[in-house]
Amino acid sequence: MAEHNERGRWGEQKAAEYLEHKGYRILWRDWRDGHRDIDIVAVDADQLVIVEVKTRRNNDYMEPEQAVDLRKMRSLGIAADKFVKTYGIELPLRFDIVSVIGTGDNDCVIRHIEDAFMPW
Template sequence: MAEHNNIGRWGEQKAAEYLEQHGFRIIWRDWRDGHRDIDIVAIDADCLVVVEVKTRRNADFMAPEQAVDARKIRNLSLAAAKFVRANNIEMPVRFDIVSVTGVPGGPCEINHIEDAFLPLSY
């Protein structure tokens, strides 16, 4: 497996641990609908939270969350709509980004951006 995949999995695990420590209840990880995916689906109080996790070794080039562009937002919006329909969810939906900077075995920095963006129309 490519090293960037290992770092990505590690980052998603760190993000999930962080969210759980902050009172979120993880209900799904790596939900897929064709080529679209949602890294983490969680419940925070009375809200369904769709979480995009971005992991980078360092932020020298750009902050990890800056990699969430319009195309990614559109794909997340479509995936979230499908998830909500498929699971008969009847609660507000929020889109968060969790960025993880670091490498496995070393220290990491986590930045949680709540309500990071509004979904695009679908």
């Protein structure tokens, strides 16, 4: 597996652990529908939370969350709509971004942006 893929998996694991520690219930990780994907689907209180995880070794070039552009937001919105319809979920929907910056378990900064965007 390529290094960036391994880093991405590591970042998604760190993000899931972080969210669980905050009391979120993880429903699904790496949900796919064709070429669209959702990194983490979770429940926080009475909301369904679609989480986009961005992992970087450092933030020298840009903050990881800046990589969530309009195209990615639209794609997440379409994927979330499909997820909700597929599983008959009737909870309010929220889109969060979790950025993970670092190279190892002890060298990691996590930032969580709740209600980061609305794709429509």
